[in-house]
Amino acid sequence: MCVPRKQDMRVPFCDRQIELNGQHLTDTLRDCNDLLDDLPALRQRLADDGYLLIRQLYDRDAVLQARRSILEQMASQGSLEQDGDLMAGRVKPDAKHPHLLGNQVVTHCESVKAVLESPRVYEIFARLFGGDVVTFDYKWLRSTGTNQFTGAHFDMVYMGRGSKRLHTCWTPFGDIDIEQGPLALCVGSHKLEGFERVRNTYGQMDVDRDLIRPEQPFSTDPIEIVDKFGGQWQTTRFKAGDVIVFGMFTMHASLNNTTDRWRLSCDTRFQPADDPIDERWMGDNPIAHYAFATQATKHVSMEDARRRWGI
Numbered sequence: 001m002c003v004p005r006k007q008d009m010r011v012p013f014c015d016r017q018i019e020l021n022g023q024h025l026t027d028t029l030r031d032c033n034d035l036l037d038d039l040p041a042l043r044q045r046l047a048d049d050g051y052l053l054i055r056q057l058y059d060r061d062a063v064l065q066a067r068r069s070i071l072e073q074m075a076s077q078g079s080l081e082q083d084g085d086l087m088a089g090r091v092k093p094d095a096k097h098p099h100l101l102g103n104q105v106v107t108h109c110e111s112v113k114a115v116l117e118s119p120r121v122y123e124i125f126a127r128l129f130g131g132d133v134v135t136f137d138y139k140w141l142r143s144t145g146t147n148q149f150t151g152a153h154f155d156m157v158y159m160g161r162g163s164k165r166l167h168t169c170w171t172p173f174g175d176i177d178i179e180q181g182p183l184a185l186c187v188g189s190h191k192l193e194g195f196e197r198v199r200n201t202y203g204q205m206d207v208d209r210d211l212i213r214p215e216q217p218f219s220t221d222p223i224e225i226v227d228k229f230g231g232q233w234q235t236t237r238f239k240a241g242d243v244i245v246f247g248m249f250t251m252h253a254s255l256n257n258t259t260d261r262w263r264l265s266c267d268t269r270f271q272p273a274d275d276p277i278d279e280r281w282m283g284d285n286p287i288a289h290y291a292f293a294t295q296a297t298k299h300v301s302m303e304d305a306r307r308r309w310g311i
């Protein structure tokens with residue numbers, strides 16, 4: 001019998017089919033748990049790799065309890081298959097996409113907030129920044145359905161008006177295996193010379209100021225990015241309780257969710273409390289992205305913008 005080797009597995013990654021553990025994509029994101037008691041080494045790792053993967057930062061049961069609350073909310077919105085297995089989170093075919101992104105009814109309910117703003121995550125950032133920490137009130141709680149994915153982007157362009165030390169913390173609400181479309185980082189993108197022109201052009205834009213539609217990623221072709229600018233896409237199998245932290249210039253995307261289950265995750269933001277803050281994301285009813293409500297006809301496509309930047 002012929003058993004396929006691990007490196008023979010091809011996975012859908014945005015608009016491409018890519019060999020897992022080939023040249024462009026590996027499942028080798030490394031955790032930093034062995035460095036957690038060594039602050040200089042932890043900071044150095046973040047500077048070197050552009051990310052910190054922390055296994056089981058949160059209490060797994062607390063994350064699963066939050067998952068249950070999110071799924072109950074999704075069920076009440078009619079987005080779940082009613083098959084008696086709430087925690088499986090099956091996509092109801094033809095259901096409308098659930099309203100979770102920035103929905104404080106869900107993101108600030110007790111069980112979800114207890115994870116996203118747990119003392120454990122505050123402590124990590126307080127140590128990394130060496131002082132008090134603040135988190136955005138807006139939380140990007142995501143449900144990624146069958147065949148959906150997130151295109152490659154920097155977070156800078158969405159929330160870059162405040163602290164230069166702003167970081168993202170990505171939290172899976174459940175175990176996320178390769179086929180459910182985990183997050184992938186283009187490792188090296190935050191510092192490689194090849195990405196300098198991307199950081200200096202695309203990375204300096206602001207989707208609201210420059211009228212580039214917020215839902216347009218930099219690219220949906222992960223191979224193009226590596227071939228043109230360098231780095232390597234890396235992912236991993238996430239477990240409920242894990243988090244991954246990264247900076248505003250670490251390019252990231254997600255693999256495609258090929259299952260019939262919603263992939264649940266939330267990205268939150270942390271920064272030093274004394275730094276200026278991007279006001280679009282603060283308060284009980286954050287301003288959020290605003291330009292397209294009023295100026296939808298003036299938008300610039302990412303394709304045109306990239307041509308203009310020469311990248």
Ligand SMILES: O=C(O)CCC(=O)C(=O)O
Pocket residue numbers: 142144149150155168169170183252253254265266267
């Ligand atoms: O979860 C995803 O698919 C995308 C997350 C993301 O873009 C982020 O954490 O900034």
